[in-house]
Amino acid sequence: xxxxxxxxxxxxxxxxxxxxxxxxxxxxxxxxxxxxxxxxxxxxxxxxxxxxxxxxxxxxxxxxxxxxxxxxxxxxxxxxxxxxxxxxxxxxxxxxxxxxxxxxxxxxxxxxxxxxxxxxxxxxxxxxxxxxxxxxxxxxxxxxxxxxxxxxxxxxxxxxxxxxxxxxxxxxxxxxxxxxxxxxxxxxxxxxxxxxxxxxxxxxxxxxxxxxxxxxxxxxxxxxxxxxxxxxxxxxxxxxxxxxxxxxxxxxxxxxxxxxxxxxxxxxxxxxxxxx
Amino acid sequence: xxxxxxxxxxxxxxxxxxxxxxxxxxxxxxxxxxxxxxxxxxxxxxxxxxxxxxxxxxxxxxxxxxxxxxxxxxxxxxxxxxxxxxxxxxxxxxxxxxxxxxxxxxxxxxxxxxxxxx
Numbered sequence: 001x002x003x004x005x006x007x008x009x010x011x012x013x014x015x016x017x018x019x020x021x022x023x024x025x026x027x028x029x030x031x032x033x034x035x036x037x038x039x040x041x042x043x044x045x046x047x048x049x050x051x052x053x054x055x056x057x058x059x060x061x062x063x064x065x066x067x068x069x070x071x072x073x074x075x076x077x078x079x080x081x082x083x084x085x086x087x088x089x090x091x092x093x094x095x096x097x098x099x100x101x102x103x104x105x106x107x108x109x110x111x112x113x114x115x116x117x118x119x120x121x122x123x124x125x126x127x128x129x130x131x132x133x134x135x136x137x138x139x140x141x142x143x144x145x146x147x148x149x150x151x152x153x154x155x156x157x158x159x160x161x162x163x164x165x166x167x168x169x170x171x172x173x174x175x176x177x178x179x180x181x182x183x184x185x186x187x188x189x190x191x192x193x194x195x196x197x198x199x200x201x202x203x204x205x206x207x208x209x210x211x212x213x214x215x216x217x218x219x220x221x222x223x224x225x226x227x228x229x230x231x232x233x234x235x236x237x238x239x240x241x242x243x244x245x246x247x248x249x250x251x252x253x254x255x256x257x258x259x260x261x262x263x264x265x266x267x268x269x270x271x272x273x274x275x276x
Numbered sequence: 277x278x279x280x281x282x283x284x285x286x287x288x289x290x291x292x293x294x295x296x297x298x299x300x301x302x303x304x305x306x307x308x309x310x311x312x313x314x315x316x317x318x319x320x321x322x323x324x325x326x327x328x329x330x331x332x333x334x335x336x337x338x339x340x341x342x343x344x345x346x347x348x349x350x351x352x353x354x355x356x357x358x359x360x361x362x363x364x365x366x367x368x369x370x371x372x373x374x375x376x377x378x379x380x381x382x383x384x385x386x387x388x389x390x391x392x393x394x
Binding site for chain 1: 279302304305306335337338339341342365366369370373374
């Protein structure tokens with residue numbers, strides 16, 4: 001539902017309107033066009049009062065149509081931002097042109113406000129930062145070692161896209177690689193036997209699940225094989241160790257690991273907290 | 277869909293039984309056989325002192341780490357060595373976390389590894 005404050009208000013070629021249907025009950029998008037100078041501050045306050053009355057705590061100020069902005073208006077935004085932050089939200093800017101971005105940066109606003117390319121980016125950031133929304137990805141691939149590298153690299157790229165550091169993404173890539181390699185090596189092979197990997201990533205952690213079909217006759221041997229690592233020891237290896245490095249590495253790199261082996265198959269669940 | 281890895285071999289002045297082998301790419305389960313074959317061939321040709329330059333090696337997994345330990349052991353058995361230089365921070369972390377840093381001959385600089393050949 002689109003809410004206008006009666007109608008869009010005009011003041012010296014300045015227009016403002018609120019949209020409350022973009023993103024959820026807590027979000028308001030305030031679109032401002034024209035020149036926002038001292039004379040427009042009363043209008044700005046009026047809009048912020050309405051947003052506050054609607055109990056919205058995250059405000060995206062869309063400046064795509066703005067031509068000029070004065071420092072007094074910026075001060076007004078700072079004051080309202082503080083109030084929204086106190087209510088668990090924020091006030092952010094979106095759609096800034098090069099000139100407006102330069103001016104705001106010159107005034108130091110970039111140190112206080114988050115700038116987003118557009119409203120959608122600002123709303124996505126809200127969902128990510130405040131609502132802990134996760135992004136997930138599921139890939140099923142035939143049990144072949146050759147298919148593991150693109151899968152692990154995909155997981156690492158997703159982590160980077162979501163703002164994880166190069167180091168964290170590398171660790172995630174390693175975990176996915178090792179879990180998938182084990183699934184291929186110890187599970188049933190071939191085109192018809194799929195390995196399924198699911199990665200769910202949010203701001204604080206990555207949740208990785210990998211499952212595969214196993215040979216029922218090898219379940220006991222497999223359980224024995226993982227025992228040294230899953231029961232708390234065996235994280236370091238010697239020159240002659242042929243087995244267990246992958247699982248040991250997963251255990252060392254992750255914050256929680258669970259391996260479930262049944263006659264139907266094996267599933268590994270790993271949680272990796274964001275470190276950087 | 278094997279992961280790309282390239283090995284480039286260089287002579288070292290005054291060291292006829294030694295070579296610098298520069299790794300480029302990712303070392304993982306898809307290419308350990310290729311790498312093993314190459315290094316084993318060097319050993320077979322009497323080049324038992326290998327300095328592996330990892331400056332352009334982006335990634336190593338546990339399978340790759342396994343062959344590095346194997347090269348280290350094989351070289352020593354033949355009276356040579358397998359030294360590693362220019363590890364990136366991420367790859368070093370993997371080697372260290374698995375407890376292999378103390379098993380491998382790792383140097384920061386190529387010049388240090390060459391000097392240690394004597």
